[in-house]
Amino acid sequence: MPKTIIYYFSATGNSKHVANVLASNIEDCRLCPIPHTAQEESIYIDADMVGLVIPTHYFGVPPLVAAFIRKLKFAPSVNYVFAIITSGSSQYLNSSLKQLKKLFFVQGQELHAGYHVQMISSYIPLSDIPAPEKLQQTLAAADKKIERMIHSILIRKYHYDSEGMYTPLQGINRYWQKHLLPSTYTKFSCRESCTGCATCAKVCPVKNITMAGQRPQWRKDCQECLACLHLCPSESIEFGKRTAARQRYRHPQVTVKELLIDRLP
Numbered sequence: 001m002p003k004t005i006i007y008y009f010s011a012t013g014n015s016k017h018v019a020n021v022l023a024s025n026i027e028d029c030r031l032c033p034i035p036h037t038a039q040e041e042s043i044y045i046d047a048d049m050v051g052l053v054i055p056t057h058y059f060g061v062p063p064l065v066a067a068f069i070r071k072l073k074f075a076p077s078v079n080y081v082f083a084i085i086t087s088g089s090s091q092y093l094n095s096s097l098k099q100l101k102k103l104f105f106v107q108g109q110e111l112h113a114g115y116h117v118q119m120i121s122s123y124i125p126l127s128d129i130p131a132p133e134k135l136q137q138t139l140a141a142a143d144k145k146i147e148r149m150i151h152s153i154l155i156r157k158y159h160y161d162s163e164g165m166y167t168p169l170q171g172i173n174r175y176w177q178k179h180l181l182p183s184t185y186t187k188f189s190c191r192e193s194c195t196g197c198a199t200c201a202k203v204c205p206v207k208n209i210t211m212a213g214q215r216p217q218w219r220k221d222c223q224e225c226l227a228c229l230h231l232c233p234s235e236s237i238e239f240g241k242r243t244a245a246r247q248r249y250r251h252p253q254v255t256v257k258e259l260l261i262d263r264l265p
């Protein structure tokens with residue numbers, strides 16, 4: 001195993017960008033996309049340093065990431081574990097690090113450091129993608145924060161970014177997972193402009209989309225990551241009623257090809 005392994009999940013490239021920058025600044029570092037581990041029942045990590053880079057979904061940890069952590073077993077060589085949460089804005093309205101701390105604790109592993117980095121929100125049912133100038137400013141500020149995080153990680157600093165005291169958010173995340181997520185797949189629709197290229201099926205991290213008569217069909221395992229919607233080349237996919245008038249997003253330094261490679265082999 002390499003000295004450092006970074007596991008990540010990314011639908012629209014924000015977390016992938018952070019993981020890429022980390023890997024190019026940390027010696028002997030391997031990147032591992034979480035969807036690649038889906039078939040494994042147990043994952044033994046025999047590295048010195050372990051990183052996790054993930055988006056926040058509904059103020060907390062995406063369920064596929066929680067399921068991944070529950071499979072982990074750590075060798076005694078592991079001496080530093082860090083997590084980075086990418087988000088639209090809600091560092092101070094968030095419970096991701098609190099949740100991760102508990103998830104790692106249950107696996108017998110301390111989470112030594114946790115960071116938030118504000119990027120662009122992929123949750124367009126709620127708000128539109130900002131204008132190009134604002135988008136660039138936000139991503140430039142994120143790159144500055146990534147530089148500072150790398151410095152702290154390289155000196156193995158023990159540090160937690162604050163998430164505020166707003167614990168009811170953990171309840172909202174649980175409610176979403178239990179009561180809303182199971183029927184999320186019913187909210188997708190596909191316009192006439194669909195070319196049947198199947199990019200949506202290929203980018204789905206849980207292989208939840210099948211093509212029927214050149215049209216996507218969403219099954220019940222949807223994680224609501226919105227990769228299908230944002231990465232559709234003809235912008236033919238909608239989610240609910242509000243996305244029709246809204247722009248799509250992908251981190252400008254991450255290609256669709258890279259995100260495709262991240263999915264299940």
Ligand SMILES: Cc1cc2nc3c(=O)[nH]c(=O)nc-3n(C[C@H](O)[C@H](O)[C@H](O)COP(=O)(O)O)c2cc1C
Nearest residue numbers: 010011012013014015055058059088089090121122
């Ligand atoms: C279902 C869903 C829920 C989200 N919830 C939040 C949230 O609670 N707070 C926030 O700031 N951003 C939220 N976002 C935005 C993402 O966390 C953010 O865009 C993230 O950087 C996406 O990372 P990725 O490009 O690696 O997938 C949400 C996005 C999705 C798809």
